[in-house]
Each structure stands twice: as structure tokens, then as C-alpha cells.
Amino acid sequence: MFYAKSIAVVGASADPTKLGHTILKNLIDGGFKGDVYPINPKADEILGKKVYRSLVEIEGEVDLAVIVVPSKFVPSVLEDAGKKGIKNVVIITGGFREIGKEGEKLENKLLEIAKKYGIRIVGPNCQGINNTHNNMCASWPLITKKGKIAIISQSGTVAAAFADWLEMENFGFSCFVSLGNKSDVNEVDLIEFFGKDENTKVISLYIEGVKNGRAFMDVAKKCEKPVVVLKPGITERGKKAVESHTKSMAGRDEVFEAACKQTGIVRARDFEEFYDFSKALAYLPKLDGNKVLIVTSSGGAAILAIDVLEKNGFDVIYTPEELKEKLKGVTPDHAILDNPIDLTGDANAEMYKNVIELSKDYVDAILVIFGDPIEGASEVIEQCWRGKPIVVCYTGGSEVERREKAKMQSNGIPVFPTPERAAKAMVALRWWYGK
Amino acid sequence: MFYAKSIAVVGASADPTKLGHTILKNLIDGGFKGDVYPINPKADEILGKKVYRSLVEIEGEVDLAVIVVPSKFVPSVLEDAGKKGIKNVVIITGGFREIGKEGEKLENKLLEIAKKYGIRIVGPNCQGINNTHNNMCASWPLITKKGKIAIISQSGTVAAAFADWLEMENFGFSCFVSLGNKSDVNEVDLIEFFGKDENTKVISLYIEGVKNGRAFMDVAKKCEKPVVVLKPGITERGKKAVESHTKSMAGRDEVFEAACKQTGIVRARDFEEFYDFSKALAYLPKLDGNKVLIVTSSGGAAILAIDVLEKNGFDVIYTPEELKEKLKGVTPDHAILDNPIDLTGDANAEMYKNVIELSKDYVDAILVIFGDPIEGASEVIEQCWRGKPIVVCYTGGSEVERREKAKMQSNGIPVFPTPERAAKAMVALRWWYGK
Numbered sequence: 001m002f003y004a005k006s007i008a009v010v011g012a013s014a015d016p017t018k019l020g021h022t023i024l025k026n027l028i029d030g031g032f033k034g035d036v037y038p039i040n041p042k043a044d045e046i047l048g049k050k051v052y053r054s055l056v057e058i059e060g061e062v063d064l065a066v067i068v069v070p071s072k073f074v075p076s077v078l079e080d081a082g083k084k085g086i087k088n089v090v091i092i093t094g095g096f097r098e099i100g101k102e103g104e105k106l107e108n109k110l111l112e113i114a115k116k117y118g119i120r121i122v123g124p125n126c127q128g129i130n131n132t133h134n135n136m137c138a139s140w141p142l143i144t145k146k147g148k149i150a151i152i153s154q155s156g157t158v159a160a161a162f163a164d165w166l167e168m169e170n171f172g173f174s175c176f177v178s179l180g181n182k183s184d185v186n187e188v189d190l191i192e193f194f195g196k197d198e199n200t201k202v203i204s205l206y207i208e209g210v211k212n213g214r215a216f217m218d219v220a221k222k223c224e225k226p227v228v229v230l231k232p233g234i235t236e237r238g239k240k241a242v243e244s245h246t247k248s249m250a251g252r253d254e255v256f257e258a259a260c261k262q263t264g265i266v267r268a269r270d271f272e273e274f275y276d277f278s279k280a281l282a283y284l285p286k287l288d289g290n291k292v293l294i295v296t297s298s299g300g301a302a303i304l305a306i307d308v309l310e311k312n313g314f315d316v317i318y319t320p321e322e323l324k325e326k327l328k329g330v331t332p333d334h335a336i337l338d339n340p341i342d343l344t345g346d347a348n349a350e351m352y353k354n355v356i357e358l359s360k361d362y363v364d365a366i367l368v369i370f371g372d373p374i375e376g377a378s379e380v381i382e383q384c385w386r387g388k389p390i391v392v393c394y395t396g397g398s399e400v401e402r403r404e405k406a407k408m409q410s411n412g413i414p415v416f417p418t419p420e421r422a423a424k425a426m427v428a429l430r431w432w433y434g435k
Numbered sequence: 436m437f438y439a440k441s442i443a444v445v446g447a448s449a450d451p452t453k454l455g456h457t458i459l460k461n462l463i464d465g466g467f468k469g470d471v472y473p474i475n476p477k478a479d480e481i482l483g484k485k486v487y488r489s490l491v492e493i494e495g496e497v498d499l500a501v502i503v504v505p506s507k508f509v510p511s512v513l514e515d516a517g518k519k520g521i522k523n524v525v526i527i528t529g530g531f532r533e534i535g536k537e538g539e540k541l542e543n544k545l546l547e548i549a550k551k552y553g554i555r556i557v558g559p560n561c562q563g564i565n566n567t568h569n570n571m572c573a574s575w576p577l578i579t580k581k582g583k584i585a586i587i588s589q590s591g592t593v594a595a596a597f598a599d600w601l602e603m604e605n606f607g608f609s610c611f612v613s614l615g616n617k618s619d620v621n622e623v624d625l626i627e628f629f630g631k632d633e634n635t636k637v638i639s640l641y642i643e644g645v646k647n648g649r650a651f652m653d654v655a656k657k658c659e660k661p662v663v664v665l666k667p668g669i670t671e672r673g674k675k676a677v678e679s680h681t682k683s684m685a686g687r688d689e690v691f692e693a694a695c696k697q698t699g700i701v702r703a704r705d706f707e708e709f710y711d712f713s714k715a716l717a718y719l720p721k722l723d724g725n726k727v728l729i730v731t732s733s734g735g736a737a738i739l740a741i742d743v744l745e746k747n748g749f750d751v752i753y754t755p756e757e758l759k760e761k762l763k764g765v766t767p768d769h770a771i772l773d774n775p776i777d778l779t780g781d782a783n784a785e786m787y788k789n790v791i792e793l794s795k796d797y798v799d800a801i802l803v804i805f806g807d808p809i810e811g812a813s814e815v816i817e818q819c820w821r822g823k824p825i826v827v828c829y830t831g832g833s834e835v836e837r838r839e840k841a842k843m844q845s846n847g848i849p850v851f852p853t854p855e856r857a858a859k860a861m862v863a864l865r866w867w868y869g870k
Contacts, residue, residue, distance in 0.1 A: 016756040094779070127780075140835055155735025156780070157806035161831030162720070165560075168833075235745035243782060244773045245734035270855040271739060271830075272707075273504055299680035300590025300641060303667040304706060310670035334534055338679045344529070345562075345591070371592035374577070395706075396596030398576055421707040 001090040001120065001185075002131045002175060002193070002364045004063035005034040006053055007138065008086070008183035010077050011068035011093075012038030014046045015040035019092060020068040022140045023128065024049070030130075030137035035060055055080040064088045066128065066138045074124065075109050082117030088137060089114070091124035097181050097247055098125050107183050110375045114184060123199025126180025127156025130163075132172055133199040142427050148201035148282040150194040152187060154246055156178045158206045158230075158271070165275055170409045171283070174200040177205075181246070188215045195223040202282040204274065209248025213259070220263040226281040228266045228430045230274040231256060264429055264435045272425060276416060283414045284389045287429040289364035294340035295355045298371025299348035301395060301419040302340035305367055306421035313430065323362050330354035340369075349376030359411050365389040365426060369419055373400035378407035383412060390431060393422035436523035436555065436620075437566045437610060439498035442573065443490055443521070444825040445512050446503035446528075447473030449481045453693040454527060455503040457575050458483070458563065461503035464686040465565075465572035465579050470495055490515040499523045501563065501573045507529035509559065510544050517688045524549070525573060526559035532616050534559050534683055542618050545671025549619060553761040554677035561615025562591025565598075568634040569608055580607025583636035583717040587622055589614045589681055593665075593706070595642045600710055605844045606718070614642075616681070623650045630658040637717040638662045639709065649692065655698040661716040661867045663701045665709035666691060698869045701863050707858060710730070711851060715860035718849045725750050729775035730790045732782035733806025736830060736854040737775035740802055748865065760799050763788035775804075784811030787846030791819045800824040800861060804854055807834035813842035820848060822865060828857035 007027060013020035020040075022230050024047055027036050036049060037058050039089050043051045055065060055077065058138050065081050067074055071093050080266055081089055096107035107124065122129055132146040147365030149171070153159030166173050167213065174197065177190055187207055194200045211217045220227050233242035233250025242250040248282040260267040266281065268274035292314050296302040306316050319327070319339045327337050331351060336342040343351050343360070352374070356366055365388055370377050381392055392415045393409065394401045405415045416422035444464060447457035455475075459482055462471050471484060472493050478486045486491050490500060490512065500516045502509055506528050516524055528829070542559065549556050557564055563574030567581040578598050584606070588594030591613040601608050612625055622642055629635045638660055645651045655662050667675040668685025677685040682813035695702040697793035697811065701716065709819050731737040741751050754774045762772050766786060771777040777861070778786050778796070800823055805812050809832065816827055827843065827850045829836045840850045840854055851857035 069732075083729065095768055153735070156734060157733030157831050158735035161733075161736070161806065164831050164833050164836075209733070230739075232735070232742050234742045237745040237751045238738055238742040241738045241741050241751075241773075241775060243736070244771050245738060245775075245777065271736075271853040272855070297597075298590060298592030299676070300588070300593035300643070300667070301706075303595070303643065303673055303676045303680060304593075304665075306676050307667050307669045307673040308705075310672040316672045316676075334529055336679050338676075339795075340676060340680075342680065371596065396592050396599050398599050401599075418706040420707070 001064055001122070002129065003134050004088065004136065006035040006061060006063050007032065008039055008058060008062050008065045009068065010039040010055065010065055011104060012040050012046050013050065014043060023066055023068060023138055026140055026142040030142055031135040033135055037062065045159060050295060053087065055084045058084065062086045064090065066258050067091045068102045069093060071106060073108070075113060078110055078113045078119065082113060085150035086117055089119055090122045090126070090128055092126060092128055094125040096198070109180065112185055121184040122177060123180040124183060127160065128179070130176040131174070133174060139176060139269045140180065141166050147172030147174055147274065149173045149278050150175040150197065150200040150203050151181060152177045152190045152249070153206040154182070154201065154208050155206055162204065162275060169308065170406065171279065180325060182211065184213060188212060188219050190220045191223055191227060195225055196340065201225060202278050204278040205229045206274070208233055208242040208246050209233050209250055217263050220265050226266055227283065228268055228274060228277045229260065230268045230271065236426055266431050272430065274283040275414035276425045277419050277428035279414045280428050281432055283392065283412055284429060285387065286435045287338065287365055287389050290430060291317050291363040292365050292367060292426070293317060293359050294367045294369065295343070296340045296371055297343050297345065297374065298369060298396070299336065299342045299411040301369050301371045303344065303370065305338070305419035305423040308420050309343070312427040313424065315364060323359060326358045327355060330358065345372060347372060347374060349380045352377070353380040353383060357391065360388060365391060365424060365425065367391045367393065371396050373397040373398055377404040380414055381408055382411060390414065391422050391426050393419050395419065436499055436557070437564065438569050439523065439571065441495060441497050442467065442469065442499050443472040443474055443493060445474040445490065445500055447475050447481050447486065458501055458503060458527070458573055461575055465577055468570055469575040469657045473842045490519045490521065497521045499525065502528060504528060506541060510541070510548060513548045513554065515795045517548060517554060520626055522554055524554050525557045525561070525563055525676040527561060527563055527730040529560040531559045536655065540570065542616065546618055557612065558615035559618060562595065562613035564613070567609040568609055569737065574611060574613065575701065578602050578607065579622070580605070582607030582609055583609040584608045584713050585626045585632065585635040585638050586639040587612045587614060587616070587638065589643050590641055592685065597639065599712060605841065606714065617646065623654050624660050626662060636660060637713050637776040639713040641665045642676045643668055643681050643796045644685055652694050652698050653772070654688045655700050657769060661701055663703055663713045663716065664695065664707060665703045665706065694809060699867070701866050707856065709857055711856050712863035713864050714849045716867055719864060720846050721820065722800055722824050722868045725865060726752050726798040726803060727800045727861065728794050728798040729802045729804065730751060730775070730778070730787055730794070731804035731806055732778050732780065732809065733804060733831070734775065734777045736804050736806045736828070736850055737777065740804065740858040741775070741832065741856035742857050744861065747862040749861065752798060755797060758794060758827045761793045765793065780807060782807060782809060784809055784815045787812070787820060788815040788818060791825065795823060800826060802828065802857060802861065805829045805836070806831050808832040810835055812839040816843055816848055817846060826857050826861050828854050830854065
């Protein structure tokens with residue numbers, strides 16, 4: 001499915017407002033290297049590709065069919081796929097279980113056909129799949145940047161927002177899977193798959209309900225990579241909304257929370273944590289303890305971080321006298337050396353570098369806060385970037401910040417926009433590596 | 436102080452790397468309309484302005500002196516200010532109480548001189564003041580955009596980060612005051628002042644400690660405008676860091692929390708809440724109840740918001756049958772009408788508009804989530820923008836999002852980047868208007 005070498009788009013369209021057009025176009029523009037077959041009974045050529053009337057007319061082998069035709073036509077397309085020997089299908093089309101009894105019947109019919117032919121289905125009612133490492137954007141929007149995070153989501157739009165942030169921040173992702181109705185392929189299959197996928201380092205999962213709790217816990221426990229989960233439906237009203245949205249059962253939150261603790265799932269409590277935790281676990285090195293030192297140009301920002309770190313089991317050490325003596329040589333007279341090491345408004349990149357290098361051996365991680373427009377921040381961090389986690393927060397740096405941040409993130413160094421978010425990212429590292 | 440018509444910069448410098456240069460330049464480039472007098476014993480002209488050797492040499496009246504000379508020279512400059520009849524002074528220079536006993540003595544000396552001449556001091560050890568409505572950036576970076584929020588901060592860099600976000604999002608601020616050591620002017624004076632300032636709608640305060648708790652509570656209680664407060668130092672380690680940073684006493688957090696509840700202070704728990712709550716209270720209309728309806732193109736994003744709303748006393752109503760009937764005419768067949776009104780991937784701006792207009796009379800506020808790249812979102816919101824709060828979250832919309840968001844925010848319509856942050860902003864409205 002994810003490393004398909006040939007793809008058919010059933011319901012491909014010449015009309016740019018149609019999804020059947022977008023998906024075909026994104027496969028082509030995304031640089032997919034295999035064969036792409038548009039299927040449409042009423043067209044001869046779309047986007048320069050020869051169009052076939054049905055799947056069975058294609059001469060070559062087809063690894064994956066992406067289906068975008070109206071729901072009533074999906075069963076017969078699936079029959080065609082079976083006859084053609086296609087084993088992997090993504091059904092974008094909605095109008096199945098999510099709309100009620102009628103749709104449920106139609107979805108069950110799909111499952112029967114799939115069973116008969118041994119077809120695996122992602123969807124229906126989903127936003128497709130995208131494996132950047134296979135240049136395969138069978139989804140929208142077109143995202144091609146190769147990254148380390150696999151996004152699996154029961155909400156296409158939540159996943160798309162996540163992917164959009166990753167793209168904007170120059171991280172990209174490894175894979176994107178919109179689960180839709182989870183008629184067949186579900187989170188359990190995908191955690192297992194991405195647990196072994198060599199291009200994936202972190203699995204980020206948005207789910208509204210878990211169908212098979214036991215299987216979910218088993219696979220999560222076995223998975224050697226961090227699984228970051230965002231699961232809403234915590235309040236009664238939220239649970240009701242989950243039911244209308246995906247017909248899932250949110251279940252009791254205490255139960256899910258306990259399952260996360262038992263299995264080592266890193267649970268995010270909101271969208272930003274979901275994003276930040278994933279980014280931290282994918283791009284920061286291993287954290288081997290709880291001793292942390294903060295280097296900052298902003299005392300206030302450091303204190304905001306300290307409250308978060310301290311509440312979550314970090315030891316914000318007091319600077320050892322020996323280190324203080326060393327630091328005196330490389331910091332301004334009025335710098336505060338008590339941890340946070342506050343370089344104050346006189347801070348420059350060189351000072352940061354010296355302090356980081358001198359402090360590294362005394363702690364397990366360093367939180368670096370650039371609280372002013374400090375030029376050269378990216379070079380400093382790149383030079384110090386080995387071994388222990390250096391967690392960067394850049395804030396209040398206006399244009400300089402945006403430039404330096406872009407440089408760091410293009411080189412795979414995560415930067416967090418507030419001290420609290422940087423600190424929480426460290427907490428996620430601690431959960432994972434300390435378990 | 437804030438509406439000064441003539442300003443002297445003591446320690447003005449021709450060297451662009453010096454703060455004494457930056458401040459003079461920012462006053463000039465920021466379009467300050469009154470007289471600006473650079474003071475420097477060793478220069479004749481800086482940035483095209485005639486330079487004076489000392490304050491007493493200036494012929495005209497001076498409303499405000501900004502002092503950037505080294506700490507040991509500050510007392511004699513303050514004497515000069517007194518002799519010249521200057522009543523308002525901002526001392527940027529550090530090296531006073533924050534560095535220990537010696538500095539404390541020096542700071543006490545300043546207070547004696549100030550008392551003798553009836554001078555009010557902001558600082559020392561601060562990042563200056565900026566009143567955009569007086570085109571008076573006696574601070575850095577240069578920010579000129581006129582807004583409705585007054586930022587008062589015991590951390591110059593936290594305030595600068597806050598201002599940077601407001602600038603980036605096209606809101607600007609009314610005033611920026613960096614408190615520094617609060618030797619004289621403190622949060623109590625400033626809440627009182629900005630409570631009456633006609634250009635200020637919200638007072639946003641970052642403090643690490645309150646000197647006079649009783650006076651603080653009195654002034655906060657009396658203030659008719661929302662006071663949003665971010666105050667760290669919650670953990671023991673955080674309190675220690677507060678002491679090293681500003682020699683403030685953070686105090687027991689339960690006590691401060693209780694004070695907030697009693698006085699109607701809107702307390703933010705992190706930097707993002709600090710920013711979002713301020714923006715919401717400054718730019719959203721009055722909220723008159725707790726009934727809320729959500730219009731979305733993303734079911735998942737809506738559920739994330741619902742959990743936050745429900746936990747905080749909002750009533751996410753079930754759509755009344757009467758309204759459902761009306762909505763059927765303007766939404767796609769497969770839309771979910773149960774609240775959240777989920778327009779799904781077919782959503783367009785026109786649908787949003789129709790749903791908002793039809794729903795407005797049934798609830799106290801509408802949360803609008805654009806979960807896809809929806810063109811024309813800004814026009815829709817502008818057309819519906821009257822009466823009840825319409826709280827906008829735009830997420831997952833890539834380039835379209837950034838364009839539409841910029842349009843809305845340029846017109847004073849706040850947009851929040853995640854559903855939870857939009858929901859929390861509504862919670863802040865409820866705290867304030869429901870008290």
C-alpha cells in the first residue's frame with residue numbers, strides 16, 4: 001500500500017474543482033515514479049495521462065487503487081479491483097457508515113467483496129494516504145517534504161493541519177494516513193506497520209475511539225518507537241460529538257489514560273502538544289536523566305519554563321560552584337549564573353556557545369532560550385548539536401527569530417515558540433526515555 | 436510620561452550598537468511629533484539632531500528624560516533632571532538593586548533625588564516605554580502599530596515577545612511599559628493610569644511579585660477594564676528563580692490565585708494564554724451567556740474545542756429542531772447538524788455565512804472553525820461581524836489560511852491557530868463578562 005509502484009485513480013477528473021482531479025494531479029506533481037492510471041469511462045486523456053474505462057482494462061500490474069467515485073459505484077469498482085488482482089485500496093468517498101443505516105449496509109458490502117479477494121482497505125470517507133519517501137501523495141494538499149513522523153488520523157483535517165505545520169516548519173513527514181471509517185485498516189495495523197518502517201521515527205495518532213482495546217494495547221506496548229496520541233472526547237458532550245463525527249465510542253477517559261501509562265504511549269492533551277511532542281521525539285536526541293540547565297537572555301521566559309519543568313519531575317539544578325567559576329570568564333559582569341544562566345540583554349551568539357559547551361557535562365539536557373533578536377543563534381546550536389538534547393526556544397526575536405528559526409529547522413533542529421512549549425517538549429522526552 | 440511632548444535621551448550615541456543610539460533612532464523613526472534632545476557630552480550632532488551636553492543646557496521644556504548612561508552616572512543625571520524641572524524619567528540602565536547590596540544603595544540614592552524633585556521613575560533596569568498613540572517608541576524594537584492592549588511587564592523580553600506577536604498579527608498595542616526594578620512606578624500606578632487611558636481596552640500584566648498586595652487588589656478591583664495577568668514562580672524552584680531575576684517575592688500561589696478570583700483579574704497560565712486572552716478581550720465583543728454553537732469543516736477540530744468548552748462551563752447546545760430544519764436548506768446532504776455543524780470537506784465560505792446568520796439568534800456565541808483552505812473566509816466573517824462574539828479558528832489551511840487570517844486580523848478580527856486556543860479565549864471572555 002505505502003510503497004506501491006503503480007497506482008490507479010478511479011474517478012479521475014479533468015475538472016480542477018473535483019477531488020478526482022486533485023489526487024491525480026498531486027500524484028503527478030509530487031513526482032511519483034511509478035505508473036499512474038486515471039480511470040474514467042467518459043474521458044480519453046487527463047493531465048497528459050491515458051485514461052482507462054475501468055480497472056480491468058489496465059494492461060500492467062496495479063499495486064494500489066484510489067477510489068473517488070460516488071458511494072453507490074464503489075462496490076462495483078471494488079469488484080473490478082478484485083478481478084484485476086489489486087490488493088490495496090484507498091476509498092476517499094464518503095456516504096457510508098457515517099451517514100447511518102443505509103451507509104452501513106453499503107460499507108458492509110465493501111467488506112464482503114474485500115474479503116473475497118483479499119483486499120485491504122483504507123477508508124472509506126477519508127482523505128487518502130501520502131508516503132513522501134515513495135513520492136506518493138494520494139491525498140491533499142500536496143506535501144512532498146520527507147520527514148520522520150508518520151501521521152495516522154481519524155480526522156482528515158486534523159491530520160492535514162498537523163502536516164501543514166510540519167511543512168511550514170521544514171520538517172515534513174514520512175507518511176500521512178487518514179483513517180476515515182476504519183472499515184478495515186485501523187490504528188492497530190498501522191502502528192505495527194510504521195513500527196517497522198525504516199523512514200519513520202515517531203508515530204503520531206489522532207483517534208476518537210479504539211475498536212479493539214486489547215489489540216491496541218498489545219501493539220502499542222510492542223512498538224519500539226514513540227507513539228504520540230491525541231484523543232478527545234473527554235467530556236460527556238465531547239463523547240457525543242465523537243459519536244456523530246465518526247460513530248466511534250470515545251470510552252471512559254480514565255481507562256484510556258491508564259492504558260497510555262501501561263503501554264508507554266505519550267499522550268498529548270491538545271493539538272499543540274500533539275505537534276510539539278511528535279517533533280521533539282522525532283528530532284531531539286535521547287534524554288538520559290532529569291538534570292537540566294537553562295541558558296537565556298530573558299529571565300522571565302526562563303522562569304515560565306522552570307515552573308513547567310519542576311512540576312514534571314525535572315531537576316533544575318543550582319549551578320555548581322566549579323561551573324560558576326568557569327562561566328564567569330565567558331559571561332557579562334551582570335549576568336546571573338544561578339541557573340537559569342541569564343545572559344541578559346547583552347547576550348550574543350558567542351556567549352551562548354561558550355556557556356553551552358562549558359555546561360554540557362554537568363547536566364542531562366540544556367534548554368536554550370533566545371529571548372531577543374540574537375543573530376547567529378542557528379550556527380551556535382548547530383556547532384553544539386551532538387550528544388545530549390539541546391532544546392531551543394526562540395521568542396521575541398521578530399525578523400531575526402524567523403530567519404534563525406527557519407535555518408535551524410531546515411537542519412532538523414526543532415525550535416519551540418514559547419518557553420512553556422519547549423519545557424513541555426522536554427517532559428515528553430522524559431516520559432518516553434524514562435519509562 | 437506617556438503623552439510627553441518633548442523627550443531627552445541621556446546617553447544618546449552615534450554608535451549603532453549602543454542602546455543610546457537605538458532609542459534615539461526609534462523615537463525619530465517612530466515619528467514622534469515633539470522635540471527630541473540627545474544628550475552626550477562628547478558629540479555635536481547625532482542622527483541629524485543637535486546634541487546637548489547635559490539636561491540643564493536644553494532651552495525648551497522637557498516632559499520626559501530617558502536615561503541610558505552607566506549606573507554610576509545616573510544619580511547626577513537625575514539631579515540635572517530635577518534642576519531642569521523634568522517630572523518623568525525612564526531609566527534603562529541596569530546595575531542597581533538586581534546586582535546586590537551596592538546596587539541597592541545606588542537605587543535608594545535615585546529615590547531620594549526623585550523625592551526631592553517630585554520625579555516619577557520607570558525602571559531602572561528596564562526596556563523603556565512605548566506609547567504608539569503618541570508615536571513614542573522610547574524602547575526597542577521599534578513598534579508603531581496602534582492597538583488596544585497596554586502591556587506592562589517586569590520582564591522586558593517577555594513584553595517584547597508579546598509585542599512582537601501583536602505586531603506580527605497586525606494588532607499592535609496601545610502602550611508598552613517595561614517595569615524593571617519598579618523602584619517607583621509599579622503595576623498599581625499603571626493599572627490605575629491605563630484604566631483611564633482612552634486608547635487602552637485591555638491591560639496585560641506580566642509580574643513576578645507584587646509589592647503591596649492590598650493596593651494591587653484595590654486597584655484591580657476598581658479597574659473597569661480587563662486585567663490579564665501572567666505570574667510565574669508557582670513552583671519552589673520557580674520562586675527561587677524569581678528572586679535571582681528581579682529580587683521579587685513570588686509569594687504563595689494559592690494566595691495570588693484567590694486574589695485574582697476576588698478582583699476579577701483574568702489569570703493566564705502560560706505565555707500563549709496571556710497573549711490569546713488579551714487579544715480576545717481587546718477585540719471580541721461582549722459575551723452575554725454560555726450557549727455556544729460550532730460551525731466547522733473539521734469534525735475532529737470541533738471535538739477538541741468542545742472538550743475545553745464543556746470543562747469550563749459552556750453549554751455546547753444540541754441544535755434545536757427548528758434551526759436544523761433551516762440549516763438543511765444551506766448545507767450539504769452529508770453535513771452533520773447536531774452541533775458541531777460539520778460542513779465537512781465540501782465547506783465553502785457561502786455555507787459558513789448562511790449557517791452563521793441562521794444560527795446567531797439561538798446562542799450567545801459562535802465558534803467558527805475553518806479546518807481547510809477556505810477562500811473568502813475573511814469576507815464571510817466581516818459580513819457577520821456584529822453583535823455576538825464570533826470566535827474564529829483557522830487551521831490546516833496552508834497559504835490560504837495565512838492570507839485570510841492576515842486579512843481578518845488587519846481588520847481587528849482575532850483568529851486563533853488551534854481549536855483549543857480559540858475555546859480557551861472564549862473561556863476568558865466568560866470569566867470577564869460573567870463575573
